[in-house]
Amino acid sequence: MLLTSLHDGVLVAGVRERGGPSDGPVTLETFRAAVRRVLGRDVPLGEPIWMSCTAAQARLAERYRAGRVFLAGDAAHLFPAGGSALNVGMTDAANLGWKLAAALRGRAPARLLDTYEAERRPVGERTLLQTRAQAAIDRVEGEDGAALRELLAEVFAFEQPARHLAGLLHDAGARYGPGEHALVGRFVPDLALADGRRVAELMRAGRPVLLDLGGGAGGLDDEWIEVVRARCDDPPADALLIRPDGYVAWAGTAGTAGMAGAVSTWFTS
Secondary structure, eight states: OEEEEEETTEEEEEOOOSSOOOSSOOOHHHHHHHHHHHHSSOOOOOOOSOOOOOOOOOEEOSOSEETTEEOOGGGTEEOSSTTSHHHHHHHHHHHHHHHHHHHHTTOSOTTTTHHHHHHHHHHHHHHHHHHHHHHHHHHOOHHHHHHHHHHHHHHTTSHHHHHHHHHHHHHTTOOOSOOSSTTTTSBOOOOBOTTSOBHHHHTTTOSOEEEESSSOOOOOSOTTSEEEEOOOSSOSSSEEEEOTTSBEEEEESTTSHHHHHHHHHHHOO
8 A cells, every 4th residue: 555645735646456446436435445455454535635546557559650750658668567668758758749849940950759659669678568467466465475585686686687677667779770889879967077077968959969078079050950169078089969859969079970960850840
């Protein structure tokens, strides 16, 4: 049973039971009965303000885009275990938002909006996989369930399995396309810069950023891209071209053909 409070004098109470929800509306009496089944005793309850019942879902939309219609968040996917839906839904929105803004302002190549489904649906598919596994583990009861959870706890005590699991829970190991540099297609690391700023601060304006860490970046003809010259310990590349959603579009030596190609691919109409 879950008890929490968002306002003084008001408690949010919930119970979780295996199987689907009961037929009919949720009433105070049906909730009391559920509490009794879960806890084995009654709990004092006041007059309810709001009551609802939900059932775990495992669904993934076949398409994230159909013409001018785009799906994101719960409209695109429902996961049977908690902890991932909010993060995946927010990154859906961050991925789609800057692309829609670029298209509306005439800054985007025609193919840019097609990359939304290509990038985000595999993340939804991967997240559905790992949440199905979570739900399946939770459903195994008795000695078999205890043995399974104890063994997995031993496995995840090791660093590499734990890191792999953390990556799955964080963003389903998302990498948007191949790239010569290991950071391309990955979420940019929040580097600590020598002037006291961090990379996350550079992204607040919602613009593409060319982060010049090697002093070799010249000017760009595209006024939308902000050029930031900075220093940091152990830079991962001489320069990083970062998309507005925080993913690295290109990494390498500033001024090369690769950088020009990435600018053309992502930010030039």
